[in-house]
Amino acid sequence: MPIVELHNLKKYFATQKAVDDISFSIEKGSIFGLLGPNGAGKTTLIRMITGIFFPDEGQIVFDGKKFDPTNDIINIGYMPEERGLYKKMKIGEQALYLAQLKGLSRNSAMEKIKEWFVRLEMQSWWNKKVEDLSKGMSQKLQFVTTVLHEPKLIILDEPFSGLDPLNTNVIKDEIYKLSKKGATIIFSTHRMEQVEEICNHIVLINKGKKILDGSVKQVKQDFKENLFSIGFEQMPSLNGTPVFDLIATKNDSYVVKIKEGNKPNDVLKYFLQQNASINSFQELLPSLNDIFIKLVEGTSVTRQFLREETLQK
């Protein structure tokens, strides 16, 4: 059952179509990657899901019912990309204030803050001011204030930017734990290696439109180019073959692209007939990064191309 369903969502600003007819749904308990280049409309989309913006058109269904920002807001935790804290306020008070704004009572907020502070080794920070914290420290605090009220849906926009590898792992572990407890996590970023590692399902948007939607596995399958890497003990020589094209030659392996109508077995057969000693054979799936660049670059290049053409006319 999906926790969030978007139906034909549109949000137009004076100068651009920020979100232009986007629909998808997010399964409960999944870690969902919302990807897109800068200015694709991610932030606008998230702002609609968090009730900050109202869509011009379309519908949002939250947890089976029509999204009602005033009441559903307690079930959402949002850590925006442009995030900050009150510089002059003490850490403890700040966490308490933000938790109370989410609707927690003072006492339960206090209890939860202490629990989280102990877990992330932040107890000694309580009376410090934000201006005395490093960037990584304040980011940890922001993460805590985002998930403190145990929301069903957690939206993290570039959660690891500016974190060192150690703290990145700490936060990553917490994200997995929250996901195991049943929370749904929307993870917005353009760092593809993190998406590949963390997310189950992704949606890629560009220029306000959805251009890709699927599980990470499926997407990779869809975009595979029938590339294989074959390793040898001793590199055999190649005479032309109708089975595959040679893409690259490495120290002790070939990268080949299988031609249409042939199977991996045909490649192996070819090399076996040559008595080559094969020690590895592996399909090369495209990384999300490659797919991302391919899709996004493609659109912008075509757009640019079209524009140049019209200019010439």
Add this chain to the structure above:
Amino acid sequence: MNKTFIIIKREYLSRVKRRSFIISTFLFPIFIILFIVGSVLIAVKSRELIKIAVPNDSFLKASLKSDSSSVLFVFDPSADQTNFDEKGYTAYLKPNRDSASSKKYTIISRKQIGLESMEDIRRQLNKAYEDKLLLQRNIDKKTLDSISAASDNAIKVNNTTVDKTGKEREANAGLAYGIGFGSGLLIYITMFIFGAMVMRGVMEEKMNRIAEVIVSSVKPFQLMMGKIVGIAAVGLTQFLMWIILIIILTSALQLFISPDTMHHIQDVQHNPAVGQNATIATNLMDAKAKIVGGAQWEIIIPCFFFYFLGGYLFYAALFASVGSVVNEDPQEAQSLMLPITMPIIFSFLILSTSISHPNSPLAFWGSLIPFSSPIVMMGRLAYGVPEGVPWWQLFLSMALLVAGFIFTTWFAGKIYRTGILLYGKRVTWKEMMKWLRRSS
């Protein structure tokens, strides 16, 4: 707990706890007192003593006598216009002798004589001439002296207003002027201080990038109202502290001026040598009694708070909307603030003219239109209700102000909602007007 209330609480506490708040609360009354004392001292000190040498042949010799402490005429036949400063005079009075009946004189001095002192010299010379003419008409010197002694300030004129039912009240234009100007000025200053405080608060939230975190929990309008109301509470706290401080200070003064001291003052009044100071003290007591009894404090004080709050609410939302659209550049804030600060400065100018003419058309319109009414109405109110302001005008002005701040808050809320989340773009007033038409 209501979320707006949580925001109000934070805005209020974070400001009241600040050191600068505590310092300004205590220093402001002291500063005001020092300012008054200082300006009195400067006024007293800066009065120049002018010693004028008068040639012996002056026809005024018989009747010219110095009656002011700052201008002194001395008959000195040896002084002339070249050596007067060596002989210790400030100036030399030179008669223009182009004809026998000429009444022209020139004051020759090294430095320019001040405006007030010149007036003094002219007045004394004319008085001397008048005396001389009277003497020429056979009025003897004794009679003349006794007449001028008896007529000096003998007639007092007071203004009493009477309404249609015959109720009288003593009008005190000077007091009304003081109260009106003072309270108008106070509203003017506080509107700027607290308005700017709202603007800075909003800018801080936007620049810190905390705004988006908060508006994912509460509506932008709640955040804006929380800030405005919180800062209003800070302002009221400050006023309340000032009132308490003034009451404490004056009652402390009364403790020092015990009945004994009062007796002492009355004793020394009979002693002419030190009498002057004592007269000032009793005059001050008189003035205090007049101030307490002479104005309609029961109307002025509640109205002051009403117009302070109303005016603040009217402008604070506008200041908030400016803060919400400003990016990093403080200069941008300056230029966007101009349309808001202009009417405030303008209302102060209206106050300073309408306070002398509380029933003029300018005062009438200025005290009704919400842009200027908080400042201008205080100037008229000091003359009393219904003498300065008819009741219907007061109520109409209040109603318009309430309607006005509801409108500006609605208007500003629309701009604020969009502006607070908009980064890296210079916004013009024209664009903001477009945001108004956008539905939520």
